[in-house]
Amino acid sequence: MMAAAKERGKGVSSLLNFVDNISKWTGRVVSFLIVALTFLICLEVVARYLLNRPTIWVHETSAMLMGAYIIFGGAYTLYTGGHVNMDVVYGRLLPKNKALIDVITFWFFLLFCGGLLWMGGDSAWRALRNLEHSGSLWNPPIYPFKLILPTGVFLLLLQGLAKFVRDAITVVKGGYDEH
């Protein structure tokens, strides 16, 4: 019995760690987009000011990179505890009570992310199905940009779920220890 429960605990734990790792590594990879963004915008400035030949693609590419940077970084920021909160009251609570409150407020997080995932997915699917383009002079397909939102929010939701499971275990067992 004990052994089976422990096995199960291990299974849950490794699953949660797996989610953590996804968030960590997508975050680490997209964090370098800021260097790409710096490079691209400087390139545009040089092309326009020095060569007198502004590009038609840098701006839209930048938007794409910026979108991926923010949205894919959401899960990483949650994983590292970077989303700020007010801890005047919360900060003074015992870990168990914090977990209890987090289990309750999680549903607001779920509603927000669920809405984004659903509607972002809807927009992305539409753009993909109709092969929509941006409509600009450069006119690239718009679905890669639209797909960023549901994909990134899915990862954020996953990380939020992992936190929820940990909190729920803390509430039920009175504490959570990594196996």
Added chain:
Amino acid sequence: LGQTQKLELKLQSHLIQPEVDRTVAYFNYMVEKLTQGQITIKLYPVGAIVPAKEMLTALRKGVLDMVQCMEGYWAGEVPGSEAANGLPFAFHSYEEAWFFMWKGGLVDVMREEYAKHNVYYIPWEAFQTELMTKKPINKIEDLKGMKLRSSGSLAEWFKTCGASTVFIPGGELYTALATGVVDGAHWGHAGPEYQMKFHEVLKYFLRPPVLWGSWNQLYVNMDLWKKLTSEQRIAVETAAQASAYFSTFHTQMLSKRSLESMVRDHGVRVTVLPQEEVVKGRDLAMKTWDAIAKKNPRNAQIVDMVKAYIKEKEIPEKIKKYPW
């Protein structure tokens, strides 16, 4: 829908608050009058509920019941929208653009297209797009090497003329013009350009307008449109047409006065392209039209329609045949 049921519709515009009042408030008033108060409309300025680019999505879903917006905002999503928002040097006046819309069949084409997006399409107001620059433009050649803030079909035309186009977000446009990041820009006609304070930094105003027949349209959620009684639909369309006239004349007057003030009080100079240069511009524009036509079949269809319409000399005959 029951006769007694009151409807409060949400309309978001791509314009800022004072412009919304100027162009749409009369529509609101008319609808309320014509439906004996059954339908009232709540007006929201640009970005109040969703960003301008997302208004089509919001309209499709029914988050917004109506949208007033410049045609071409969703050119990537709605095939034909780019060509429908006017081809450079195609027309010579807003009346011509207006007749092409109702008479040349553009309205039917666009209604069919927008229906696929769950949207009912009501043409509203045609106006001109005018270019302001730092240096005078006396011939098409002068555009060569200029950096202009532009978009849509006009951006294509400037490219054909040897200018390059630059993206600058609206919030930074004035700064960019003042410091000289770009050499010129268009922001509709003289009216909004005056509001954007272009005259402080761009001292040359080009005539004739590079484009006649940009459109501000009214878009209605199709589910809502189907739910309305036929009387209510007639009321909405009538109110739209009445306020469209109102707003068109208002726009033209505003444009005229703004340009007068620019010239009188701010030292703006109007340069007029001579006829042979206009012809040159039109020839170059033909290439642009073809480039736009290549983007999708709807654009191609509209470009063909424009070409046929321009050749057509017997417009008055057709006007007589018009069902109204």
Added chain:
Amino acid sequence: MSTELITFLLFAALVLLLITGLPLAFAMGGVAALFVLVLQGPYALSILSSITYGVMDNFILTAIPLFIFMGLVLQRSGVADDAYAMMYKWIGGIRGGLAMGTVGVCTIFAACTGISGAATVTMGVIALPAMLRYSYHKSIAVGCISAGGALGILIPPSVLMIVYGIFSGESIGQLYAGGVFPGLLLATLFIIYIAIRCYFQGHLGPPIPPEERATWREKLISLRAVILPMALIIIVLGTIFKGVCTPTEAAAIGCAGSLLCAAIYRKLNWTLLKESCYEGLRLSCMVLWIIIGGSCFASLYTYIGALEFIKGVVGALPVSPYLVLAGMQFSLFILGMLMDPGGIIMITVPIFVPIIKMLGFDAVWFGVLFIINMEMAYLTPPFGFNLFYMKAIVPKTINMMDIYKSIAPFVGLQAISLLLCILYPEIILWFPQTFVR
């Protein structure tokens, strides 16, 4: 349900959720989602995705991650470190000199970056240990760093002014120009305050003993340290004013410049790049997700018509315009204690700015007053970013109460500046009206 009731429930729900410690971004987004769902139905949840796409597509917002990254690179490359060492050699001999120098460095930093965190964290790491080592009192040492760091949002470039410009429709260039003199005014007031206090209470900021003071030769050599930071400022501001690029693009030029500085300092290695990228993503996402959540909340707020309701109430008040203005500044101060300045802008700007225009006030002037008020928000407990940053940096001997006490006089100085700028609008308006318009 009446608009009044919905407004009440909306804010009650938000405050309750904030107290429960749910991150600000998700609290605002979650409340928006719930109300959209209940009031309009599931289809209307598309407002959330529409707004998020709008934020992703907003080119002006790219300045935020760029400035954050730039600050982090400067912090890690030792550029600020050297500038501080220079300051120390020159004015360490004066009572309170190190603290005054710190405010000076913060002002330079403020002109390079658009956020408050970069200077606060950097100076907290470099200047705080030095000041404590030379027996500066913690109340001066901690206070001058937290207050000086906040200047980053008032002296251009400023990410907060960008957010303000987006939500109010005001020209960002005008706001930038308007922030210059109030920023210098604040820095000057801080320095005067430190000078007076340390002059009369020598133990607060004792001078460096004469035998430890640098020689003229050492002083002159140390001046090299300001070359790079000055060059960076000139490049960033110069590219904007010479029409090479827009303010947003200048952020990218600044980033490239900061990397170049790091290279010149021979600190540009994989570790620096990696750490700056990781930390940059964390801070940027924190800010931008708050913008997403806040925009959703603000949009919903407009959607239910509460905006007109409050506009009507405030507009109908039979009081003088200056009382309305005072009321707004007071409510901003209170909100500043509870919320992040970005969130405050998003909630209040759509309500306040139309009223301000209606009353005939200059909108650029109000915008800068708003930002000066937000200077206080960074310092006032319980929710103040600079308090959090400082808490993360200070040694164990300094507790949260010490930090609160140290910032109090500086908040007072900020309030005085705010009052001065209300009484003498030229402090703000002279520069933009003379040079930018």
